Amino acid sequence: MSGTDQQWMRRAIELARLCPTAPGAFSVGAVIVADGVEIATGYSRESDPKVHAEEAALDKLAADDPRLARATIYSTLEPCSERATKTRLPCTDRILRAGISRVVIAWREPATFVADCVGVEKLLQSGVDVTELPDLAQDAMEMNRHLDLS
Secondary structure, eight states: OOHHHHHHHHHHHHHHTTSOOOTTSOOOEEEEEETTEEEEEEETTSSSTTOOHHHHHHTTSOTTOGGGGGEEEEEEEOOOSOOSSTTSOOHHHHHHHHTOOEEEEEEOOOTTTSTTOOHHHHHHHTTOEEEEOGGGHHHHHGGGTTSOOO
């Protein structure tokens, strides 16, 4: 783990603190970085009650933005592998579709809403480099203490 990864994850944690609290959803922050520069950010419920952090960040970039191929997305929580709203693509699928080759997370999704989130596994199976920063997991969980995190 690099100091750079720590720095960008702390930025994502700052964004997660901006999330409006919701009883049935995690508060997550995401930062997309390319060539050492922040190119997009997002957080849960930033633009509507159903938007996820990774979705909000990716929506700020063109689908064919060439920086995506060399980008890293930092997310405070493992990207979802399924959505309650079936009309929205899971964040894992959105990351794969965008062509992002590296994902850094602070903690894996507990079985609070989805019995078995397989976001990390799906990313790894598709050749994405996934890094976990467990030393920042407590900070990333802090804004989710109102939920059952078992």
